[in-house]
Amino acid sequence: MPTRPVLLYDGDCGFCTTAVRLAERLVRPRCATVPWQYADLTALGVTRERAGYEVLWVTPTGAVHGGAQAVAKALLSAGGAWPVVGASLTLPPLRWAAAGLYRLVAANRHRLPGGTAACAAPGPDLAPTRHTPQDTP
Template sequence: MASQPILLFDGDCGFCSRTIEKVRRIVQPGVQFVPWQYADLAALGVTEARADREVLWIGPVDGEVYGGPRALSAVLMCGRRRWRWLGLALRVPPVNWLAGGVYRVVAKNRHRLPGGTATCSLPAHMRGEPDC
């Protein structure tokens, strides 16, 4: 297992990559950000379909996997102190219910958001990536 938590994200998605860069700069979490396309998904216990659908948090000790807003909550909790309250809030009802709905809308429409491209809306197997 890694010594730091890992956050898997879609490295082919411009919106996702820009968001990760902003999080690195502003929140400064002690997290290793890895595009899922470059990760050993099998070793991390994650499927390609799930990694392509949502950001994924991989815990450093037990390899526990959280997806979507719960993963974002974990990143915020590992960041600068001022962001931890938001990470905690994302875990509590009804905030977590609202966060889940917002996350699904953003994930389905990321290709329409700033930095997004048509590639963001396609499943990985349809992006013309080589089969290595």
């Protein structure tokens, strides 16, 4: 297991890579940022399907948070005012809105700046079927 949190993202997606690089510069989350294609997913306790479906935040203890909650965890780990933003994204109703916005962006990332056809997210048939307790509202 890693000694600090890991943010897994789709390294084949130009939009995702650009977003992560921007977050590294502006937000400065306290984590390792790793394309899931180059990560030891088994060691992190993550399936290839789930990593391809959403951004993931994996804690040193093995807890996995996906999608908007992974973004919230990254914001919570940063300095400045970012933890306030991250904390607000964990509370209803903002949590629900953030989850919906995340899914909308993920479904259309190939249409966003930097996106290509390779950025198209997998369809619902590839969506993970099991979620950990950390992922439930």
